[in-house]
Amino acid sequence: FTQHVQTNATLINDAWCDCFHRNRIVVGISVDGPEEIHDAHRRFRNGRGSHALAMKGIEALHRNDVPFHSISVLTADAMEQPERMYRFFRDHGINDVGFNVEEQEGIHTSSSMQGSEMEAKYRDFLRAFWRLSEQDGYPVVLREFDQVITLIQGNQRMTQNELNRPFSILSVDWQGNFSTFDPELLSVASDRYGTFNLGNLKDLSLVESTQTDQFRRLMKDMSSGVDSCHSSCDYFGFCGGGNGSNKFWEHGTLASSETNACRFGTKIPVQVLLERFEEGPPLTPVSPN
Ligand code: SF4
Numbered sequence: 001f002t003q004h005v006q007t008n009a010t011l012i013n014d015a016w017c018d019c020f021h022r023n024r025i026v027v028g029i030s031v032d033g034p035e036e037i038h039d040a041h042r043r044f045r046n047g048r049g050s051h052a053l054a055m056k057g058i059e060a061l062h063r064n065d066v067p068f069h070s071i072s073v074l075t076a077d078a079m080e081q082p083e084r085m086y087r088f089f090r091d092h093g094i095n096d097v098g099f100n101v102e103e104q105e106g107i108h109t110s111s112s113m114q115g116s117e118m119e120a121k122y123r124d125f126l127r128a129f130w131r132l133s134e135q136d137g138y139p140v141v142l143r144e145f146d147q148v149i150t151l152i153q154g155n156q157r158m159t160q161n162e163l164n165r166p167f168s169i170l171s172v173d174w175q176g177n178f179s180t181f182d183p184e185l186l187s188v189a190s191d192r193y194g195t196f197n198l199g200n201l202k203d204l205s206l207v208e209s210t211q212t213d214q215f216r217r218l219m220k221d222m223s224s225g226v227d228s229c230h231s232s233c234d235y236f237g238f239c240g241g242g243n244g245s246n247k248f249w250e251h252g253t254l255a256s257s258e259t260n261a262c263r264f265g266t267k268i269p270v271q272v273l274l275e276r277f278e279e280g281p282p283l284t285p286v287s288p289n
Contacts (some may be wrong), residue, residue: 002026006071008042009057017064018283021042027068029058034088037078055092056194062093069096069143076113079121082128089140090133098143101264114260122264126272134282144269157237164226164241166219167206176201178209181222184245192253193218228257239266 004025009029020027031054032038038050061068070089072078077286078085101113101122126144133140151157162168163182171186172178177197179186185196196218198209209215226241233239239262244254246261256259 004028006030007057008050008054009061009122010053012057012060014060014064017060017066020066021064027061027066029054029061029068029070029094030072031055031058031070031094032072032075033078033081033085036257037075037081037085040075040077041073054058056091058094066104068094069098070094071098071100073120074099074119076118076123079125082125085125086129086132090136096139096143096146097140099123101261109245119263119268123268123272126269127276130272130276144265145273148270148273151238158240160226161240161243163243163245164222166210166215166222170199170206173197181218182243182245185248190248193221193248218254224255225253225257229256232257233255235262235267235270239268242266 004026005020006028007030009031012029019025022215030042032042035049035051038051038054042050044050044052058068078262126142129140129142130145142242167180168178169183170178171183173187177187177195177200179195179197181196185193186198187195189195194214198204198212202211207209222244225244227249229239229241230236242257242259242262246259247254247256250256250261252257
């Protein structure tokens, strides 16, 4: 197995980089773009923005040759500035980037990223980002496109994914309660599924947990949701049937299919990519003067 860490990078120094190397830890950082875009939402408790310290952490990763990827929450403001966003990642050597759009989740009962207008803006943003990277010879690779390209090149399609396949992921909370499927559902209270947990590691083995009513109920609804995706969605092979947390937060049940999150996370990126393929061969990279 591999160990992963997702961090805001503000505490990364040479000693941490040594630890990442020694333990072969896969590092993901959370950085949203240029300073004022990042600091609009990523602040410390004292109100100070975290961008400056995050950039120091990124410098340490580069200095120590630690490979890393980034996850960036895409705000409406950032979507208006694809060129600035692209240059930020390119100029700081952040070449493996995934965008997360704001989601409806838990007490966050609505998202600003909803509706056809936001979908059109996101589509435009991805198109522009792709074009800019293409002109430069792809120094920045977007996770959203990379996954799809890998599947197309390998002539493969997904039949499931790690978020809806049982025990691909095991999540454990601080008290030892555990769940599988989507980590975002660990210990979440709900009328329909209780806490989503299967038991506690102190008194239940993983094998025993598969015999519980709770596991059967989650598995039944998760399978039903994936089946529904499979029979209704042209994008199934690039997605594998979505994830439980988005389905639960948006529809109240795992036994459902399309979500706002999957339109942003899968459908629009695939549409933009296929549209680009249909336009013709790649642009010739622009050489620096
Ligand atoms: S893109 Fe959405 S509707 Fe299609 S398979 Fe994925 S989760 Fe289901």
